Amino acid sequence: MSRYNFDEVIERHGTNSAKWDNNMVMFGREDVLDMWVADMDFPVPEPVVRAMRERLEHPIFGYTFPSAGLLEAIVDRAKREFDWDIKKEWIVFNGGVVDGLYSTLQAFTHPGDEVIVQPPVYYPFMGAVKNTGTQILYNPLKSTNGHYTMDVENFASHFVPRASFPIRVPKVKAFILCSPHNPVGRVWHPGEIKAVADICVANDCLILSDEIHAELLLKGHKHTVTAMLSEEIAERTITYMAGSKTFNLAGLGTSFAIVQNDKLRKDYVASRAGRNSGNLMGMIALEAAYKHGDPWLYQVREYLQGNFDLFRSYIEEKMPKLKVSNLEGTYLAWVDMRELGLSPLDLQRFIREEARLALDDGYAFGPGGDGFQRFNLATPRPLVREALERLERAVKGL
Ligand SMILES: Cc1ncc(COP(=O)(O)O)c(C=O)c1O
Structure with a gap:
C-alpha cells in the first residue's frame, strides 16, 4: 500500500485556487x-488521477450519464461505510451540494415559507434560504464549555401555532441539518438527530440532511445517517452526499442526493430539468475514489x-x-x-x-x-x- 506524504507543501498559487489565489x-x-x-x-x-487520465485519452466529452459502475460504487459504499441499504434508483446527481439544496427549496417551498437552520452553521444554508424567497428560522445550537448540542425544546416551539396579532400561522416547510456539523465539529448521536427529526415527521416538515462530511471522522466517532433512524424519517428526508470533501474533489462539481420517497424524488428531479446529467470528469473521479480511495x-x-x-x-x-x-x-x-x-x-x-x-x-x-x-x-x-x-x-x- 502506498504511503502518501501529506507533510509535503504543494504550491497551489497560480491554479485559480479559490483558497490560495484570492x-x-x-x-x-x-x-x-x-x-x-x-x-x-x-x-x-492516485487511482483517481489515473482514472481521469485514462478518460482523457478519448477526445470527446459529450453529454454523459452516470455509469453502472458509479451507481454500484455508491450503493456499495453506503452499505460498507454506514450499513445503509439504498437502491441505485434513489440516487440523483447534482453539481454541488449547495446546488442540490437550492433545487430542493425551489421545488418544495413557496415564498414566505420558513426553513429551520441551526447556527452557527455553514453560511450558504442561510444564503439558500434567502435567495429562494423563504425565511430563516434559527434554532441556535447550545454550547456548554464549547460542547455543542441541539436545542430540541426551541426546535419544537417553532411548530407551535401562536395566537398573536397579526396571527402567525406556522408554515415551517423544511429543516436543513448539517451532519457532521460545520463549523462546530460535532458528529451527532442517533438520539440527538432523532429528537428533531421526529418533530419534523409530526409536522410534515422536510428534512434536508447535508452529510457531505460523513466520512471525515476523528478517532472514536461514528456517523449516523439521518434516513436510517426510522421509516417515517426516511420518507421525508433528502440526503446530500459527495466525494468532494472526503477525497478533495470540490472543483469537479459533482455530488448526489439520495431520495427514498418516490414522489419526493420525482418532484426533485423535475425541478432540476436539464441539470441531472452529472459532470463527466467528476463522475469518473467519484467512482475511482469510492472504489479505490x-x-x-x-x-x-x-x-x-x-x-x-x-x-x-x-x-x-x-x-x-x-x-x-x-x-x-x-x-x-x-x-x-x-x-x-x-x-x-x-x-x-x-x-x-x-x-x-x-x-x-x-x-x-x-x-x-x-x-x-x-x-x-x-x-x-x-x-x-x-x-x-x-x-x-x-x-x-x-
Ligand atoms: C456542510 C457543507 N455543505 C456543503 C458544502 C459545499 O458543498 P458543494 O461544494 O458540493 O456545494 C460544504 C463545503 O464546505 C459544507 O461544509
Whole structure:
C-alpha cells in the first residue's frame, strides 16, 4: 500500500485556487496564510488521477450519464461505510451540494415559507434560504464549555401555532441539518438527530440532511445517517452526499442526493430539468475514489487527527485565552476567541493584519458565531505550525 506524504507543501498559487489565489480580494493583503475555504491541500488518491487520465485519452466529452459502475460504487459504499441499504434508483446527481439544496427549496417551498437552520452553521444554508424567497428560522445550537448540542425544546416551539396579532400561522416547510456539523465539529448521536427529526415527521416538515462530511471522522466517532433512524424519517428526508470533501474533489462539481420517497424524488428531479446529467470528469473521479480511495482516506483521517492534536495542545499551552472545541468530524477547527475582548470586526482585522491568517470569521456563520474563528486543518503540518506561531506572536502582542 502506498504511503502518501501529506507533510509535503504543494504550491497551489497560480491554479485559480479559490483558497490560495484570492487573498487580495478576500482579505485585502497577499501575505496571509490560507486556512479558510473547505478544500484540502493534499493531492488526491492516485487511482483517481489515473482514472481521469485514462478518460482523457478519448477526445470527446459529450453529454454523459452516470455509469453502472458509479451507481454500484455508491450503493456499495453506503452499505460498507454506514450499513445503509439504498437502491441505485434513489440516487440523483447534482453539481454541488449547495446546488442540490437550492433545487430542493425551489421545488418544495413557496415564498414566505420558513426553513429551520441551526447556527452557527455553514453560511450558504442561510444564503439558500434567502435567495429562494423563504425565511430563516434559527434554532441556535447550545454550547456548554464549547460542547455543542441541539436545542430540541426551541426546535419544537417553532411548530407551535401562536395566537398573536397579526396571527402567525406556522408554515415551517423544511429543516436543513448539517451532519457532521460545520463549523462546530460535532458528529451527532442517533438520539440527538432523532429528537428533531421526529418533530419534523409530526409536522410534515422536510428534512434536508447535508452529510457531505460523513466520512471525515476523528478517532472514536461514528456517523449516523439521518434516513436510517426510522421509516417515517426516511420518507421525508433528502440526503446530500459527495466525494468532494472526503477525497478533495470540490472543483469537479459533482455530488448526489439520495431520495427514498418516490414522489419526493420525482418532484426533485423535475425541478432540476436539464441539470441531472452529472459532470463527466467528476463522475469518473467519484467512482475511482469510492472504489479505490480507502487506503488514502485512512491515512488522511490519521493525519487530520495528528493536525488537530497538535493544534489543540499548542493553543492550550501557549494561548490559554483561546478555547478550541473538540473536533469529532470535518477538518474544520472552531476556536472561541471571545476572551481577547475584541469586537467581531476588530477580531477580523487582528487575524488578518496582526496574525496574517486567512480564516473564516465566526460571525459569518450566523448567531453564536461572534468572536469565533474557523481554521481549515486539511493542510500540511508545517503550515499548521506556521499558523500557530503567527497566531501566538499576534496574541502575545495584544
Ligand atoms: C456542510 C457543507 N455543505 C456543503 C458544502 C459545499 O458543498 P458543494 O461544494 O458540493 O456545494 C460544504 C463545503 O464546505 C459544507 O461544509
